[in-house]
Amino acid sequence: MKQFHFIVPFILMSLYSCAQQAESEVKAENPEAINYTTELVVADINIPWGMAFLPDGSMLITEKAGDLIHFKNGKKTLIEGVPEIYVRGQGGLMGIKLHPDYETNGWIYLAYASAEGEGEGGNTAIMRAKLNGNQLVEKQQLYKASPNSKKGQHFGSRIEFDNEGYLYFSIGERGEGSLNAQDITRDGGKIYRLHDDGRIPEDNPFVNVLNAKKAIYCYGNRNPQGLIINPDTGDIWEHEHGPKGGDEINIIQKGKNYGWQVISYGINYDGTSFTDITEKEGMEQPVFYWVPSIAPSGFAFVTSNKYPDWKGNMLVGALKFEYLERLVLNNGKVVKREKLLEKVGRVRDVVQAPDGFIYVAVEGKGIVKIIPKN
Amino acid sequence: MKPILLTLFFFFSFIFVGCSQTDALKSSIIRGEEIYTDFCVSCHLPSGEGVKGVFPPLAKSDYLFKNREASIRGIKFGQSGEIIVNGIKYNGVMAPMGLSDDEIADVMNYITNSWGNKNNNMVTEEEVSKIKK
Numbered sequence: 001m002k003q004f005h006f007i008v009p010f011i012l013m014s015l016y017s018c019a020q021q022a023e024s025e026v027k028a029e030n031p032e033a034i035n036y037t038t039e040l041v042v043a044d045i046n047i048p049w050g051m052a053f054l055p056d057g058s059m060l061i062t063e064k065a066g067d068l069i070h071f072k073n074g075k076k077t078l079i080e081g082v083p084e085i086y087v088r089g090q091g092g093l094m095g096i097k098l099h100p101d102y103e104t105n106g107w108i109y110l111a112y113a114s115a116e117g118e119g120e121g122g123n124t125a126i127m128r129a130k131l132n133g134n135q136l137v138e139k140q141q142l143y144k145a146s147p148n149s150k151k152g153q154h155f156g157s158r159i160e161f162d163n164e165g166y167l168y169f170s171i172g173e174r175g176e177g178s179l180n181a182q183d184i185t186r187d188g189g190k191i192y193r194l195h196d197d198g199r200i201p202e203d204n205p206f207v208n209v210l211n212a213k214k215a216i217y218c219y220g221n222r223n224p225q226g227l228i229i230n231p232d233t234g235d236i237w238e239h240e241h242g243p244k245g246g247d248e249i250n251i252i253q254k255g256k257n258y259g260w261q262v263i264s265y266g267i268n269y270d271g272t273s274f275t276d277i278t279e280k281e282g283m284e285q286p287v288f289y290w291v292p293s294i295a296p297s298g299f300a301f302v303t304s305n306k307y308p309d310w311k312g313n314m315l316v317g318a319l320k321f322e323y324l325e326r327l328v329l330n331n332g333k334v335v336k337r338e339k340l341l342e343k344v345g346r347v348r349d350v351v352q353a354p355d356g357f358i359y360v361a362v363e364g365k366g367i368v369k370i371i372p373k374n
Numbered sequence: 375m376k377p378i379l380l381t382l383f384f385f386f387s388f389i390f391v392g393c394s395q396t397d398a399l400k401s402s403i404i405r406g407e408e409i410y411t412d413f414c415v416s417c418h419l420p421s422g423e424g425v426k427g428v429f430p431p432l433a434k435s436d437y438l439f440k441n442r443e444a445s446i447r448g449i450k451f452g453q454s455g456e457i458i459v460n461g462i463k464y465n466g467v468m469a470p471m472g473l474s475d476d477e478i479a480d481v482m483n484y485i486t487n488s489w490g491n492k493n494n495n496m497v498t499e500e501e502v503s504k505i506k507k
Binding site: 086088270 | 412413415416428452466467469470471473
């Protein structure tokens with residue numbers, strides 16, 4: 001019995017270390033048949049970070065270094081009046097989203113790193129503006145995270161609207177997870193919710209907490225670069241870059257804590273461990289986590305009839321492995337993963353456009369359209 | 375007498391400059407390591423080994439030593455197009471990281487003096503500032 005007591009901790013320890021980095025049970029497979037072709041519709045863009053499709057079928061593309069590109073009738077035009085961008089590490093001009101009522105109000109929402117405010121460095125900001133010819137006008141900054149930091153990591157930043165018209169956006173923990181992600185009085189490592197004009201909703205979860213950042217909707221997120229409404233449920237889903245073997249998909253709920261960096265399935269990128277626990281009371285479990293990490297960026301639900309085999313599936317860009325991942329859900333669980341567009345390059349964004357086609361933004365390349373074979 | 379003094383003067387100033395250069399290099403390398411951990415490590419990895427065919431290695435990289443100016447330019451303005459490193463082709467894109475000239479000098483001094491690399495010819499802020507797109 002004494003010996004048994006002695007052995008138990010070792011067994012537990014080995015179980016823990018195995019559990020932490022065991023490859024995901026659902027592995028990314030190669031497709032049985034490839035039922036699509038691809039077409040490079042916009043060429044020569046360094047880092048196409050985000051895409052939005054205007055009602056006339058033209059496209060707005062953010063390039064990380066600060067260009068806002070309008071692609072219309074086969075021609076690229078640079079939009080003038082883009083806010084000053086703090087280009088540093090992973091930060092730059094990032095997410096773009098049209099207001100759900102764009103056709104009547106013309107609002108375009110942009111996420112970008114900005115050096116405005118106090119302190120050296122920069123942090124993520126959200127702006128809305130309108131397009132007048134080739135000029136951004138009526139610019140309104142809706143949010144600016146603080147303090148500024150010279151760190152290169154984890155700016156977020158995607159933008160999404162829910163069915164009630166609330167505006168959500170993501171800001172990563174700026175490379176300081178232990179400082180920012182669990183502290184609701186600090187920016188970073190959060191998903192935020194605002195009214196479309198930047199006002200803070202009265203029923204945001206922390207409006208009555210002293211010194212809290214009132215725009216916070218949930219916290220404990222490391223670096224979310226995927227934020228999208230689930231068309232079936234109306235919930236907002238996010239995915240985030242985790243540590244090594246800890247990228248996650250979560251369903252965003254009001255006031256919830258997603259655990260970074262107290263709980264995680266991952267380890268540090270240098271191989272050292274920073275936590276022994278993967279779950280804790282009061283902290284949410286992910287819908288899915290990737291081992292190994294794929295470095296997810298861009299998120300789409302397929303609803304279009306153009307891809308009958310993919311309907312209801314999720315698409316996620318895999319920056320690290322340079323493909324587009326298709327994830328099949330069953331009862332809220334990921335049951336199948338498939339590699340699309342293998343070796344296409346670093347996939348930064350994926351969008352199902354109003355024309356029903358799926359467009360993929362690839363670093364060093366441009367915008368690729370997926371065309372189903374009949 | 376005078377020539378001897380002069381010789382001594384040059385001798386000591388040489389030693390002094392030599393020492394301060396070494397110290398300056400040492401502290402630049404230390405600062406460069408911080409920059410590396412912040413901006414470079416996720417692709418080039420902790421030991422500068424890179425990922426074969428995707429992210430070129432920095433450790434024992436022939437490209438880095440044969441193309442000092444192009445390496446600095448790549449960090450300063452971004453790198454794209456085909457390059458050959460240790461006999462292997464790379465055709466990726468490295469975005470400009472938004473580093474200032476002194477930070478670029480520091481990270482160059484770090485990567486050219488780590489993982490078996492050795493470079494006594496210190497990269498300076500001035501050298502970086504002169505390199506144009």
